[in-house]
Amino acid sequence: MNKVFHVMYDDDDTLKDAASALVAKGIRVKDVFSPFPVHGIDPIIGVKRTRLGIAAFMYATTGTTLALLGMWYFMISDWPMNIGGKPSFSLIENLPAFIPVTFEFSVLCGAHGMAITYLLRNGTLPGMPASNPDPRTTDDKFVMEITTEQNAMSADELEAAIKETPLFELSIKDYK
Amino acid sequence: MQKEAAIREPLILGDKSYKDITDDVVGPIQGAAPIGWKIMITISTIIAIYGVGSILYLLGTGIGVWGLNKTVGWAWDITNFVWWVGIGHAGTLISAVLLLFRQKWRMAINRSAEAMTIFAVIMAAIFPGIHMGRIWVSYWVLPLPNQFGSLWVNFNSPLLWDVFAISTYFSVSLVFWYIGLIPDFATIRDRMTKPLAKKIYGVLSFGWSGRAKHWNRFEEVSLVLAGIATPLVFSVHSIVSMDFATSVVPGWHTTIFPPYFVSGAVFSGFAMVQTLLLIMRKGMKLENYIHVKHVEYMNIVIIVTGSIVGVAYLTELFISWYSGVEYESYAFINRFSGPYSWSYWIMMTCNVISPQLFWFKKIRRSLVATFILSIVVNIGMWFERYVIIVTSIHRDYDPSSWGEFHPTSVDVGIFIGTLGIFFTLFLAFARFFPVLALNELKTILKTSGENYKKQQANH
Numbered sequence: 001m002n003k004v005f006h007v008m009y010d011d012d013d014t015l016k017d018a019a020s021a022l023v024a025k026g027i028r029v030k031d032v033f034s035p036f037p038v039h040g041i042d043p044i045i046g047v048k049r050t051r052l053g054i055a056a057f058m059y060a061t062t063g064t065t066l067a068l069l070g071m072w073y074f075m076i077s078d079w080p081m082n083i084g085g086k087p088s089f090s091l092i093e094n095l096p097a098f099i100p101v102t103f104e105f106s107v108l109c110g111a112h113g114m115a116i117t118y119l120l121r122n123g124t125l126p127g128m129p130a131s132n133p134d135p136r137t138t139d140d141k142f143v144m145e146i147t148t149e150q151n152a153m154s155a156d157e158l159e160a161a162i163k164e165t166p167l168f169e170l171s172i173k174d175y176k
Numbered sequence: 177m178q179k180e181a182a183i184r185e186p187l188i189l190g191d192k193s194y195k196d197i198t199d200d201v202v203g204p205i206q207g208a209a210p211i212g213w214k215i216m217i218t219i220s221t222i223i224a225i226y227g228v229g230s231i232l233y234l235l236g237t238g239i240g241v242w243g244l245n246k247t248v249g250w251a252w253d254i255t256n257f258v259w260w261v262g263i264g265h266a267g268t269l270i271s272a273v274l275l276l277f278r279q280k281w282r283m284a285i286n287r288s289a290e291a292m293t294i295f296a297v298i299m300a301a302i303f304p305g306i307h308m309g310r311i312w313v314s315y316w317v318l319p320l321p322n323q324f325g326s327l328w329v330n331f332n333s334p335l336l337w338d339v340f341a342i343s344t345y346f347s348v349s350l351v352f353w354y355i356g357l358i359p360d361f362a363t364i365r366d367r368m369t370k371p372l373a374k375k376i377y378g379v380l381s382f383g384w385s386g387r388a389k390h391w392n393r394f395e396e397v398s399l400v401l402a403g404i405a406t407p408l409v410f411s412v413h414s415i416v417s418m419d420f421a422t423s424v425v426p427g428w429h430t431t432i433f434p435p436y437f438v439s440g441a442v443f444s445g446f447a448m449v450q451t452l453l454l455i456m457r458k459g460m461k462l463e464n465y466i467h468v469k470h471v472e473y474m475n476i477v478i479i480v481t482g483s484i485v486g487v488a489y490l491t492e493l494f495i496s497w498y499s500g501v502e503y504e505s506y507a508f509i510n511r512f513s514g515p516y517s518w519s520y521w522i523m524m525t526c527n528v529i530s531p532q533l534f535w536f537k538k539i540r541r542s543l544v545a546t547f548i549l550s551i552v553v554n555i556g557m558w559f560e561r562y563v564i565i566v567t568s569i570h571r572d573y574d575p576s577s578w579g580e581f582h583p584t585s586v587d588v589g590i591f592i593g594t595l596g597i598f599f600t601l602f603l604a605f606a607r608f609f610p611v612l613a614l615n616e617l618k619t620i621l622k623t624s625g626e627n628y629k630k631q632q633a634n635h
Contacts, residue, residue, distance in 0.1 A: 031387050031388060031389070032387070032388040033385060033386045033387060033388075034386050034388070034391065035194065035198075035359075035363065035386060035615050035618060036359075036386075036391075036615040036616065036618045036619050037391035037392070037394065037395055037619065038388075038391070039619070041388055042388060042392055045388060047388050047389050047392050049392065049396075050389075050392055050393045050396045052393055052396050052397060052400070053396055053400050056400050056404075060404070070319065071331045074319055074328035074329070074331060075328065075330075075331050075332070078326070078328065079325060079326065079327065079328055081330070083330055083332050083333075084332070086332050094332070097331065097332040098331055100334075100337040100340070100341065100411065100415055100418075101331055101336070101337055101340045103407070103411060104337070104340040104341050104344040104408075104411065105340065105344070107344055107348060107404050107405075107407075107408050108340075108343075108344040108347065108348065110404055111347075111348040111351060111352075111401055111404055111405070112347065112348075112351060114397060114400060114401070115351045115355060115397065115401070118355070118393055118394075118397045119382065121393065122390050122393060123383070124358060124382035124383050124384050124390070125382055125383070126379055126380075126382055127378075127379050127382075127383075128382055128383030129378075129383050130362065130365065130366075130378065130381070130383045130384065130385050131383070131385045131387075132362075132366070132385040132386055135366035135367070136366075137366075137385075137386055138359070138362045138363040138365075138366045138384075138386055138615075139194070139195060139198045139363060139366065139367065140193065140194035140195040140198065140618075
């Protein structure tokens with residue numbers, strides 16, 4: 001039978017110290033639930049920096065390309081018009097007038113692409129059920145999730161190690 | 177742990193814990209609506225309904241019911257448009273630019289400032305929409321395949337740039353605001369006891385659970401969105417100014433317009449934030465989070481941007497003479513001495529002289545003075561747009577087509593109506609949404625909370 005430990009702390013610094021102590025003993029912390037971003041917890045429990053920034057850059061460059069391609073088609077290729085003598089026959093020569101829309105459309109694609117990717121990767125979408133183990137983790141409590149499945153130690157050894165940290169509450173559940 | 181200098185004023189007053197922050201923000205949402213709120217929302221809803229009625233009358237009859245004429249083809253409506261867009265600049269400036277500069281005082285005000293931005297941009301978008309007269313063909317501003325040739329929209333025109341700028345600004349601001357709201361909705365969801373409210377906030381919170389990886393992504397998304405929203409703030413009002421600056425109308429055709437409009441927008445936006453927040457902090461008892469120091473910081477931004485606006489007014493005046501262009505000089509002489517000189521002098525007094533009072537520390541830190549001056553600035557900035565738009569075009573090159581603009585009751589009704597709609601939306605926000613970025617505030621409690629600072633000083 002696998003067991004999952006939900007260890008609750010009442011302070012973010014206590015949580016960080018406890019996580020460091022447990023990780024030093026070779027225990028793997030599966031996840032941490034906190035009401036706000038606890039700075040410095042990521043390297044301790046092995047959360048890597050997200051690559052969303054790279055994704056945003058790619059979405060934005062897609063936007064740039066689409067905007068330029070669109071304006072080339074509308075204004076240069078499909079229906080060139082003489083508007084105030086502006087060079088309607090060349091994308092490069094007419095580019096200064098196209099910069100604002102190119103910029104706006106790049107930002108539009110970058111921002112929305114990133115936001116959508118963020119929501120999808122998180123699995124946070126309208127109507128999704130919440131998965132925090134205790135409602136107090138969105139208020140003022142911090143919960144560490146440790147499973148026997150991810151650790152070589154037995155449940156009793158884990159429990160003993162966890163109880164050495166200054167925890168606030170501990171709940172142990174079975175799961176298949 | 178990060179430390180802050182002891183002499184720096186705390187940002188969170190009182191003996192607060194993480195739980196107190198949650199209680200102070202979520203408490204008013206759980207409790208019954210206060211009577212003051214009910215009175216205010218009733219009044220603003222009535223005004224909003226009057227505004228919607230005026231708009232419907234306009235759409236049914238045509239824009240002939242406005243005071244526009246052949247000479248003055250843009251007046252009250254575009255004044256309102258630019259005024260509302262300007263107000264809508266403070267929110268993203270506070271949340272994006274101040275985030276990049278790591279200004280922690282933004283955390284107490286960014287949520288409501290962003291809400292203000294979104295509502296103000298909606299109000300702004302109404303005006304060019306209804307100015308089209310036939311709003312049902314407003315989709316013609318988009319480059320859609322059509323059966324007229326196919327005839328495309330003109331990408332050389334600043335008016336079209338504006339379509340892209342305003343819609344990008346609105347949707348990006350909305351997304352930025354909502355991504356910040358998700359964790360706070362989760363906090364409300366976990367504290368709600370009534371099943372329906374719990375369900376609604378559950379849906380709004382998108383199932384947020386506060387996992388470490390999610391917070392990691394959250395911070396990256398906030399930072400990158402702030403990074404790309406910052407040039408967006410500057411671009412939007414620059415493009416609005418180009419609606420005027422790229423024309424050949426004396427008084428509009430000046431290269432100073434983009435920076436001058438952007439600082440004017442930030443100036444008026446901060447004034448509106450002050451007006452709203454000074455009422456909200458009192459009504460919702462948030463004095464410990466939005467206190468004198470926050471007001472002072474915002475007043476400093478008002479002095480800086482107000483002074484830039486003042487310098488821009490004087491530069492414009494000087495250059496109109498220095499350019500040696502007769503039409504250009506006349507446009508400005510007519511501004512301060514012609515039939516609309518009263519509006520010019522209102523603008524000068526409200527925007528150039530009044531913000532200079534904030535150099536006095538007593539005035540800058542006085543809530544009553546700030547409230548009064550913020551309204552003065554709002555009025556002044558409305559007149560700035562009125563002066564720029566109406567006085568520049570009411571005397572055409574040809575004296576036989578000189579004219580004057582007189583607003584009709586429909587002009588006034590629609591403007592007052594948008595104020596009603598705006599305040600209705602803002603009051604609804606203040607009642608049902610977390611008005612402070614409460615979870616973000618918890619991250620600065622240990623460095624900038626009064627009790628923690630005292631503890632540190634005692635060590």
